[in-house]
Amino acid sequence: MRGIGLYVHIPFCAARCPYCDFATAPATTVLRGRYLAALLTEISREGAALGRPRVRTVFFGGGTPSLLEPDEIASLGAALRSAFELRPREVTVEANPATLDRARLESWRELGMTRLSLGAQSFRERGLRALGRTHQPEDVEPAVDAARGIGCDVSLDLIFGWPGQTARDWADDLDAAVALGVAHLSAYPLELQLEPDEGVANWPGGGWPTLERWRRAAEAAGPGDDGVASLYEQAEARLARSGYRHYEIANWARAGKRCLHNLTYWRNGEWLGVGTGAHSHLAGRRSRNPAALLDYLDRIEHGLGRIPDPAAEPALDTAMLALRLDGGLDLSRYGHRFGAAARDRAAAALRLADGSLVDTIGGRVRLTPRGRLLANEVFASLLP
Amino acid sequence: MAQTRSRIRNFCVIAHVDHGKTTLSDRLLELTGTVSEREMRDQMLDSMDLEREKGITIKARAVQMRWRGRDGLEYEMNLIDTPGHVDFNYEVSRSLAACEGALLLVDASQGIEAQTLANAYLAVEQGLEVIPVINKIDLPAIDLDVVRGDLRATLGFRDDEILLASGKSGQGVADLLHAVVERVPPPVGDPAAPLRALIFDSHYDAYKGVVAHVRVVDGRLDERERILLLATDKQSELLELGVFAPDARATTALECGEVGYVATGLKAVADCRVGDTLTLASRPARAALAGYRPAKPMVFAGFYPSNAEDYTTLREALEKLRLNDAALVYEPETSQALGFGFRAGFLGLLHLEIVQERLEREYDVDLIATSPSVEYQIRTHRGDVVTIDNPALLPDLSLVDEIREPWVRATIIVPTTHVGPIMDLSQGKRGTLTDMSYVDPLRAMLRYDMPLSEVIVDFYDELKSRSRGYASLDYEFAEYRAADLVRLDVLVAGMIVDALSIITHREKAAHVGRALTSKLRELIPKQMFDVAIQAAIGNKVLARETVKAKRKDVIAKCYGGDITRKKKLLEKQKEGKKRMKMVGQVMIPQDAFLAVLRLKDDSP
Numbered sequence: 001m002r003g004i005g006l007y008v009h010i011p012f013c014a015a016r017c018p019y020c021d022f023a024t025a026p027a028t029t030v031l032r033g034r035y036l037a038a039l040l041t042e043i044s045r046e047g048a049a050l051g052r053p054r055v056r057t058v059f060f061g062g063g064t065p066s067l068l069e070p071d072e073i074a075s076l077g078a079a080l081r082s083a084f085e086l087r088p089r090e091v092t093v094e095a096n097p098a099t100l101d102r103a104r105l106e107s108w109r110e111l112g113m114t115r116l117s118l119g120a121q122s123f124r125e126r127g128l129r130a131l132g133r134t135h136q137p138e139d140v141e142p143a144v145d146a147a148r149g150i151g152c153d154v155s156l157d158l159i160f161g162w163p164g165q166t167a168r169d170w171a172d173d174l175d176a177a178v179a180l181g182v183a184h185l186s187a188y189p190l191e192l193q194l195e196p197d198e199g200v201a202n203w204p205g206g207g208w209p210t211l212e213r214w215r216r217a218a219e220a221a222g223p224g225d226d227g228v229a230s231l232y233e234q235a236e237a238r239l240a241r242s243g244y245r246h247y248e249i250a251n252w253a254r255a256g257k258r259c260l261h262n263l264t265y266w267r268n269g270e271w272l273g274v275g276t277g278a279h280s281h282l283a284g285r286r287s288r289n290p291a292a293l294l295d296y297l298d299r300i301e302h303g304l305g306r307i308p309d310p311a312a313e314p315a316l317d318t319a320m321l322a323l324r325l326d327g328g329l330d331l332s333r334y335g336h337r338f339g340a341a342a343r344d345r346a347a348a349a350l351r352l353a354d355g356s357l358v359d360t361i362g363g364r365v366r367l368t369p370r371g372r373l374l375a376n377e378v379f380a381s382l383l384p
Numbered sequence: 385m386a387q388t389r390s391r392i393r394n395f396c397v398i399a400h401v402d403h404g405k406t407t408l409s410d411r412l413l414e415l416t417g418t419v420s421e422r423e424m425r426d427q428m429l430d431s432m433d434l435e436r437e438k439g440i441t442i443k444a445r446a447v448q449m450r451w452r453g454r455d456g457l458e459y460e461m462n463l464i465d466t467p468g469h470v471d472f473n474y475e476v477s478r479s480l481a482a483c484e485g486a487l488l489l490v491d492a493s494q495g496i497e498a499q500t501l502a503n504a505y506l507a508v509e510q511g512l513e514v515i516p517v518i519n520k521i522d523l524p525a526i527d528l529d530v531v532r533g534d535l536r537a538t539l540g541f542r543d544d545e546i547l548l549a550s551g552k553s554g555q556g557v558a559d560l561l562h563a564v565v566e567r568v569p570p571p572v573g574d575p576a577a578p579l580r581a582l583i584f585d586s587h588y589d590a591y592k593g594v595v596a597h598v599r600v601v602d603g604r605l606d607e608r609e610r611i612l613l614l615a616t617d618k619q620s621e622l623l624e625l626g627v628f629a630p631d632a633r634a635t636t637a638l639e640c641g642e643v644g645y646v647a648t649g650l651k652a653v654a655d656c657r658v659g660d661t662l663t664l665a666s667r668p669a670r671a672a673l674a675g676y677r678p679a680k681p682m683v684f685a686g687f688y689p690s691n692a693e694d695y696t697t698l699r700e701a702l703e704k705l706r707l708n709d710a711a712l713v714y715e716p717e718t719s720q721a722l723g724f725g726f727r728a729g730f731l732g733l734l735h736l737e738i739v740q741e742r743l744e745r746e747y748d749v750d751l752i753a754t755s756p757s758v759e760y761q762i763r764t765h766r767g768d769v770v771t772i773d774n775p776a777l778l779p780d781l782s783l784v785d786e787i788r789e790p791w792v793r794a795t796i797i798v799p800t801t802h803v804g805p806i807m808d809l810s811q812g813k814r815g816t817l818t819d820m821s822y823v824d825p826l827r828a829m830l831r832y833d834m835p836l837s838e839v840i841v842d843f844y845d846e847l848k849s850r851s852r853g854y855a856s857l858d859y860e861f862a863e864y865r866a867a868d869l870v871r872l873d874v875l876v877a878g879m880i881v882d883a884l885s886i887i888t889h890r891e892k893a894a895h896v897g898r899a900l901t902s903k904l905r906e907l908i909p910k911q912m913f914d915v916a917i918q919a920a921i922g923n924k925v926l927a928r929e930t931v932k933a934k935r936k937d938v939i940a941k942c943y944g945g946d947i948t949r950k951k952k953l954l955e956k957q958k959e960g961k962k963r964m965k966m967v968g969q970v971m972i973p974q975d976a977f978l979a980v981l982r983l984k985d986d987s988p
Contacts, residue, residue: 007945189939225910229935249939265945279946286948311948321947354912376937377912380954380961 003054004282005264006084008043008076009275010065011035011293014099016203018132018214019159021193023277023291025202027067031293035276036072038300040079042274045303047083050272050282054085057261057271058112059092064119066095070107077111090260092117092155097139100146109150115259116147117155117186122162123176124169130162131190132214144180153257155184160235161228162190163221170231174238183257187235188250189228192219198291199277229373236369247326249372266325268318279309286312315342320379323358328366349381389641390570391457394599396464396479398507399489400497400856404519408489408551412463415557416449419630446482446585446597446643448627453565461564462643464584464599466503472731473860474679475585477506478659481673482584482599482643485513485568487560488539492518492526496534496823497856498795504539513568516541517560522550534824571601571641578669579603581638581646581662583613588708592623592647594656598638601673603664605638610665611648614672618655619665623647653710679711681729682790682861683736683840684773686717686754686883687743688725690963690974694749695724701747702726705739712739717774721881721967722752722977727774730756733840752965754883755980758837761788761864776882778871781922787887788864790836793818796847797829798855805850806830813838814889833862837887842981872897872926874904875918879968886980897926899983907976910934915970 012027025031047053058080068076080086092115093108105113120140122128128137144154156177160170177185192215196208223231236246244252248266251259264271273280277291287306290296299305315338322329329350335343350358350365357371357378371378399405413419449461466479480486486507490496507514516535518528528548535541547563549556585597598605605611611622624647626634638644650656658679661672689698706712712735714728730736736756743749759773763785772778778787794815798806800822807817807830815834823829839859847855872893874884884904888896897919904917908931915931938953964971975982 189936191938225934225936226932232936232939271945273945279948281945288946309948311951317947317951320950356912373936373939374912374934375939376954376957379950380958383951383954383958 003056003085004050005057005059005261005269005271006055006080006088007261007271007273007275007278007280008039008058008060008065008080009063009273009278009289010060010068011063011199011202011276012067013062013064014067014096015132015134016211018211019190019192019218021197021199022061022063023197023199023202023275023293024063025199025276025293026204027064029202029293031297034297035293036075038297039275040075042300043076043079043083046272046274052083052085053272055080055088057090057092057264058086058088059094059261061092061094061117063094064096064099065093066099066104068104070103073104073107073111077107080111086112088112088114090114092259092261094119095143095147096135097143098135100143102146105146105150109152113150113152115153115155115184116143117157117184118143118147120156120177121159122169123173124165126164127159127162127169127173130164130218131159140176141180144182153183154180155186155259156180156182158185158187159190160187160231161223163218165223165231167231167234170234171238174235178239178242178244183254184259185239185244185252186250187232187252189232190218190222194219198295199293202293232373233369245326249324249367249375263325266321268314268321280306281312284312284314285309314338315346316382316384319346319382323365323367323375323378326366328364331363331365346382350378352381389573389575389639392460392462392570392641393485393564393568394462394464394483394571394641394643395485395487395564395568396466396483397487397489398466398476398480398500398503399519400491400494400499400503403489403491403494403497403500404551405489408487408519408549408557409463409465411551411554411557412561413447413449413630415554415561416451416461418447418449446628446645447630448643449629451561451565454562455565459565460642461561464643472735473502473506474677474731475658476503477510478582478584480507480510480512482582483510483512484571485515485564487564488514488516489519490516490531490535492520492528492531493523495531495827496538496797498797498858499856501538501795501797501829502858502860514539515547515560515563515567516545517547517549519549519551521548522553522555530824530826534827538823538829573600573640574602575604575640577602578667579605579662579664580669580673581605582673583656583658583660583662585658586653586656586710588653589647592649594648594650594653596646596648596656596662597643598646598662599643600638600640602640602669604640605646605662605664607636611646612663612665612668613648613656613660614663614669615657615660616655618650620649623649652707654706657710679731680861681711681713681731681759682836683730683732683756683758684727685730685736685756686719686722686725686752686774687714687728687740688719688722688752688754688883688965690750690752690965692723697747698726698743698749698751701743701749702728704747705742709739711735719754719776719883721883722754722965725752729773733844750963752883752974752977754977755886756840757887758790758835758840760869760887762786763788775871775885775887778885778887781870786866787869788866789869789887791833791862791865792836792839792859793862794832794834794839794857794859795829796832796855796857797823797827798851800826800828802851802854803828803830806847806855809843809846809850810834813843834859835865835867836861842983870921872900873920873922874900875916875920875925876904876908876972877915877968877970881967881972883977884979893921894926896980896983900979901927901929903979903983904976905929905931907979908970908972909964911970913969 011023011025013024014027091112093113094117096119123137147154200208239252246252247258270282276296279288286309359366397405446464451459451461464479466476488504518531580602581598581600583596589595612619624634627644663669689695711731714726717727759771761771763769764783810832815832819831821829868890869887870890872886872888873880901917901919913933917929918925919927964973
């Protein structure tokens, strides 16, 4: 067995970022103890159900995993080691700047952390304010240094297209990220969903109406699709100049530093996701946990499994995901995996897509630079 | 069993929309014991279910009630319902023709409105005894003196003629029935003459065919007779006759002066037109009753299926609708942009909207409707006159002597504080003020002559918004007048989209062209390339806008590998595209074809 990926969701955050759609909850919630207990229960139950599989990659995502206390990290580590054969090639922990201290980092290192994914988002004070972030630009560098100090690679998340952002602002952000010499960069446009997700229920206060107001205002004040497209092209040019490989639509890496865990998603591989809102893909089936904390707790405490997601279409999903990667879709390998009919269908659909969006060379279909910005056009052409 | 004619009263209730006609009618049914209070609710539910099941209107439109007058005698009271909208004025006038009297309802809080007047005039023209009723007197903060003043000033009623009632509380309703008995004359007519029955309404029943709602003017009608319709010259063996009380109740005869229904066995309402005279095949009446004319469509629009494969579905749906709607006319039409479809004619914009909605809801046809047009008369140099109802068919103007368009006479009642904006609006719509008077110290009545084409394009909405909802409108066809009109074409990516062509006044063409291209730029989504949108008269381009090429769509990360969310989004996107029409290489959404109705945001 080649092993699976393992995703562990830690929903807690010091504050809710108004643009975020992940399953999050206040760090101070009274449910925190119950959540961690449920998470440990789920880990041991799933490990047993899968026959203690080998785990190749681990990703602690959130939320803000870096908010966990050392003892919480330790018990999580113990649970994982007893439930799985834990010999991972990569263990990523998501963190917010200004939440990392030496004691926590040490605990994560003991758990096997190899990689820190830092939510920097911007190095501009204005940018952080426009995004509703609570940290300061100067918090990023110490966090990077601390992670490096314990031998970890660092990936930075940046967000572009925030209200008021100029090309100059973005150039400065990119320069700052490059200057830090990080191994990996994710750059996402600010995309604001205008429908509430289940996780909204986890937060006290104004709830969805407040978020929606913020999002509509940010949308209206943002640079629009054309502006975002220009910023994206700016990032491509800048990062290519500094030797980053644009290996996925929104991700760049130095040689050998691609995120192995995320590659599992894009190759439509197998992973188990535990914790609220986590998705899994195992043995050809997709499933998920509820993103509302109480629903999740309820399910786990009553011994219920994940909610099946009937929408899995392996051939279609694989093609769509593969096109996100710079390697594109290898038609002959695709044919071996899903049969000649599926291969021909995909090839025909992609031939019909606008010629400026995809290139087909040597049996491989790849998005062009324009196609990366308009990938949905290409993906939609693959739909039946 | 028929009453003697002196104890029959045929009357209707007329009112402006929302002045409480339905509620009051329900109270009348209740008070006369025609329907009990409990039944009232059951009844309504039942009939709604049935209506939904059969897709037809079953609700009785002429209900027979019994009422004991103050003289101690029992009267047969036939209440004839009337449609409430200006589009159906002709039907209203036919309903009135079946009556000797009318209750004219005026909302105590609103006073007289444009349709109150229009309906009252129609009733007076038909020689009806009009009983003015101030309704909704249970409402707080009403000033009955002002409403009485309205009725005195505009319609010449005396205070002692005016009744007060509340359809909601039932107050004063018995007095209305007494007034009908005492003031409305019994029907006159010759019971010995050959049968003449006026068809004032009809509906289609899946089992009985076309059911005509009739008022027997002369003679009598017995069961199992062969009937003849004078206007359409159709004969048929009659299946059943009876009265609505309020359910259809078969009887053996309809006597002179009575109101009831006749199941004709005919297969299409078009054979049994409202206004026609029903007589006996064996002993036909020599002359038809006055007033029959086919309902004349005033507004035309193209109806096209979004997907060409749905053409047959659309045709069948139209056929079914026409079974029950004699005023709906249509014929096949072809558009270069939209393919095969139909050009349909309607009594007015509301009628158009009703038909469109029914096609979409009841028949599940995904429809593209083009901008409504009126019918133009065109005289060419060769002297022949052609009428066109589709702007794309306007001949080359170099061959045209004169274009004439329909004008209407519009009545607008508006608070004096809003007269200014309403006059600006009407002038902008090429209206000429012919009269202005005061209904009461606070409200003015304006009369305008106006081109119908201007009325059907957002005039009513603008009227409402510029008067904060207080203005009311009524209009009737007046005449055809010559005008300096041009066809404004719209080119999308260099191609004329015939379905977007409109006919407009030459002086307004540049402005309309700019507004239209700018609206289309909003409505047409970004495509994979720049799309030019131009408005032109012939080769002369008046306005140009560009829909810039789409540069990006949603990039979003896969949330922890959640591809389902992504796929849902893509499927929605694909669905959205399916609902658009490919014209050349450009995808145009359905609502863009109605862009001309939505220009007001951009007007000065």
